Amino acid sequence: MKSILHLLEGDQTLGRGPRFWCTALVVLVGALVFGGLASSFAVDTASYFLVWVFMALGLALMWGLSGTLSFGQTAFFGLGGYCYAIVATNFGPDNGLTLVALLLSVFLVAVIAAIVGLFMFFGGARGVFVSIITLAISLSLETFLSQTAGPQWKLGSALIGGFNGITSMPPITIPWFGSDYEVTGRAFYYAIVAVLVLTYLALRIVGNSRFGDAMVAVRENPRRAEALGYNVKAVLLAAFVLGSSLAGVSGVAFTTWGLYVSPDTMGLAAAAMPIVWTAVSGKDLTATFIGTILLLALSQTLAIYGSQYAYVALGVVLIASVLTCPEGIVEKAMRLSLSQSGPGNKVRTTSRARWRNA
């Protein structure tokens, strides 16, 4: 147990020492207090931001450590969302069956990601080809789902609904001493904070484990990694399945948050979003976590105040940040503040190697 907790800090993740963890704790306490005190609209908005972080963290792990840039995050996001919508509509809200729908959806996403990954990695696709194949999958899935309007597209009692998507599935419902408890509003917020914190800590452990080192070895030099006895294809596949499953978690969470899922979540604009978050923030887990929330808040503010100029402004921000700060704005800021606090030399050496091959 102690050795596992030891892996919370390491070369593959930024942030170490009491100062970092105290700050993290303060942020967590702040988030918990916010959930109790803020207006219910603000809490719902915060939940909306947090929902997407799983997908971004999954991509940060896949892209940052194993070097696989997947455009398929939204495909798996949509699959997770649709699967939850269909299963939950059919099972109904009673007897805790929505929890079964949740687990089933994430499991299904993992299985499909494994099949796609098997085809790609064991077929020999690497690098930018993986990006294009996953993009084609996302876009094709969107095209397919957009055409599923009409009564003939029905799984059980759930209409798939074409462009309009599926609405009014039951939220996550927990049976509680006879009366059912719907996880919505503030309860949903606390649930998502809890799951997110656990996911974040678990991913830090994964990143600093031997598997994390193997992913970095594969990213830096696949041939040398293979010569050293690593199974390169299996490492890439495992990273892909893990990252894609997290996108599935986001999809399920999004669907239970808004009780709505549509093919829009898989279009070209949507498919690029997680990549944008990760690229602008930096591919470190913590940097992506912070940056995703900041960027979501920014695009929402722009959408409210910028009306039709919102997209233009968003595009300009992205271009400027990639051109001026290729290692990611949040990651750079974190590195600056961390190097002031003492440790982090070792982190900087690995990161230099990381950017050489990014």
Added chain:
Amino acid sequence: MDIASLVLQFGSTAAFLLLSAVGLAVIFGMMGVVNLAHGELIMLGAYGTCLSYSHGLPLAAAMICGVGLATLAGMILEATIIRRLYGRPAESLVVTWAVGLIVSQGTLIILGPSLPSIPTPFGSFVLGTKSFSAYRIVLIAASVLSLLAVHFLLKRTRFGLHARATMQNPEIARAIGIDNAKIYRWTFALGSALAGVTGALYAPTMSIVPTMGGSFIVQAFVTVVTGGGNLLYGTLPAASGLGFIQTALTAAFGNLLGVLGLLAAVIVSAGVLPNGLAYYLSGKRVS
């Protein structure tokens, strides 16, 4: 449906795939840049055509204006942004996506939600029981012609020789006096011009809206994934193969299964030929 109209249907589908993909394939195959703003360059080609047509130019001249607009936009894009991102495919993906966003939203802001459409030229003819626009024949011919022209340019001219040398080994090419930056600049311009050609050719057949690039980009990527970076060994067989699958399935089972079949074919080909058809047909990744 009789054989002749099926063949025509197949030709149209394959031509659409080919024209969507050819510019993207040049830029991706030669430079390794995945240009997500490709659809927006096509859109600019159509907009240039449509705007000059509505200002009284004859259609052919308007199309040349459209191609010019897309080429110019591509060259500006290369000079300001893309050239900083060579050798960084992931960053170029993010940035070209952002460029596409700005261009399509900017077009919406400046020119409004749509332009008046151009009437399809050349009338129509009847084949079997169905009526077809004669312009389809032009599109099929244009797709083949543009492919041959690019192939000739890359294989038979000094520019093509230098471009292929740069692509295979930039350092050695530079050592023997080839200006890499210049080659990249003109290759990107060529890809953008091809996008403009696609936009100009399809302008009389579609509604001219700022998001029209989106209807090409899926087909473009699907074709490039299946084909790989080479035009003659990759893009052409991929477009024909995918066009054949889609047409056959559409004729037999309807539109939906046609699209589904396309998707299935792409996923299967990703598994069987992960580096694209070109890799296996020509024995190497690039032309």
